[in-house]
Amino acid sequence: xxxxxxxxxxxxxxxxxxxxxxxxxxxxxxxxxxxxxxxxxxxxxxxxxxxxxxxxxxxxxxxxxxxxxxxxxxxxxxxxxxxxxxxxxxxxxxxxxxxxxxxxxxxxxxxxxxxxxxxxxxxxxxxxxxxxxxxxxxxxxxxxxxxxxxxxxxxxxxxxxxxxxxxxxxxxxxxxxxxxxxxxxxxxxxxxxxxxxxxxxxxxxxxxxxxxxxxxxxxxxxxxxxxxxxxxxxxxxxxxxxxxxxxxxxxxxxxxxxxxxxxxxxxxxxxxxxxxxxxxxxxxxxxxxxxxxxxxxxxxxxxxxxxxxxxxxxxxxxxxxxxxxxxxxxxxxxxxxxxxxxxxxxxxxxxxxxxxxxxxxxxxxxxxxxxxxxxxxxxxxxxxxxxxxxxxxxxxxxx
Ligand SMILES: Nc1ncnc2c1ncn2[C@@H]1O[C@H](COP(=O)(O)OP(=O)(O)OP(=O)(O)O)[C@@H](O)[C@H]1O
Numbered sequence: 322x323x324x325x326x327x328x329x330x331x332x333x334x335x336x337x338x339x340x341x342x343x344x345x346x347x348x349x350x351x352x353x354x355x356x357x358x359x360x361x362x363x364x365x366x367x368x369x370x371x372x373x374x375x376x377x378x379x380x381x382x383x384x385x386x387x388x389x390x391x392x393x394x395x396x397x398x399x400x401x402x403x404x405x406x407x408x409x410x411x412x413x414x415x416x417x418x419x420x421x422x423x424x425x426x427x428x429x430x431x432x433x434x435x436x437x438x439x440x441x442x443x444x445x446x447x448x449x450x451x452x453x454x455x456x457x458x459x460x461x462x463x464x465x466x467x468x469x470x471x472x473x474x475x476x477x478x479x480x481x482x483x484x485x486x487x488x489x490x491x492x493x494x495x496x497x498x499x500x501x502x503x504x505x506x507x508x509x510x511x512x513x514x515x516x517x518x519x520x521x522x523x524x525x526x527x528x529x530x531x532x533x534x535x536x537x538x539x540x541x542x543x544x545x546x547x548x549x550x551x552x553x554x555x556x557x558x559x560x561x562x563x564x565x566x567x568x569x570x571x572x573x574x575x576x577x578x579x580x581x582x583x584x585x586x587x588x589x590x591x592x593x594x595x596x597x598x599x600x601x602x603x604x605x606x607x608x609x610x611x612x613x614x615x616x617x618x619x620x621x622x623x624x625x626x627x628x629x630x631x632x633x634x635x636x637x638x639x640x641x642x643x644x645x646x647x648x649x650x651x652x653x654x655x656x657x658x659x660x661x662x663x664x665x666x667x668x669x670x671x672x673x674x675x676x677x678x679x680x681x682x683x684x685x686x687x688x689x690x691x692x693x694x695x696x697x698x699x700x701x702x703x704x705x706x707x708x709x710x711x712x713x714x715x716x717x718x719x720x
Pocket of ligand 1: 477482687
């Protein structure tokens, strides 16, 4: 069964990125992208905006936001949990594991008692709109100013990655909230890149690209002039996405899905006759489940998928680990980047420009509070803590 994408709902626009009807004619899209035009006011400096972080003239420090979303217990978990003590407690932006009374002094538990703290912690009753406003909107707005942006949903199967990115019925997801006019849509399945808009082109290639860092060769791009067209294309792409059932989630997504928009922003003319333009990409990524193959009890084809999923997520984790090392040692970003294993998986190769480089990033880690998932939840929280220590310096990209 396919997961649904919530019906169109446009994100609020900002005064610095207002649409103009005239701008709704075309634009060029690189591969894996579709172009759109927005305008930015000349009166507004390109580097004055809403996302957090200190700024120099053309760069932003601390351009990574890491947040964790705790989903509500599902029916099965509630039945299994019975009247047991909850496994986790949370307060403000901190989540702490409840250890069994009497075992607090073991070294593992001492570390756990300290808990995990993030830029934002979203509780089971939080709305996706809230997450969008606090963690994602700043990234989206920055893309209108010429910065690349990435939003990644990471977590164990069935913890709400697709719920957060795609949305359901009453709650639109991050993607529909962020969509303006256009997008490119690709999925990585078993280390093959499939173009979800053009099923005939399987395993398309990734190459270096001057403007975007990397590009997907042969990927279909669509120019769209209305949100409705975007949603029709997303639905067509969703139908192509590989979904297989695991024990943990009947509708488990077994591929990473990358939704990429190219946004072309032009300065308002102001009568001067000159027009500046900026082109940036916004990548919205719904990763495959991070759980171990053992937990989902997979076999055969599903197990093979698990191995590929683990490989790309392991490489992602490894790169994030290395990037935090870089932060500690203070080595030059460019030099250090050369030695990172981006090429070890297609996922990290595609995300290369968005990690440790020229991009604003929001990572949304989704977790289950259920006792049965304590280990996986802890693993996800550790990943999130590690990611929180990364430092990026985003720069305005030049077309
Ligand atoms: N915050 C939430 N509130 C209510 N229901 C949720 C929430 N998060 C997830 N769910 C529900 O839990 C189920 C699993 O969610 P979802 O499919 O988004 O998980 P996933 O992390 O994308 O899994 P997979 O990695 O297997 O694709 C769905 O039925 C979804 O509607």
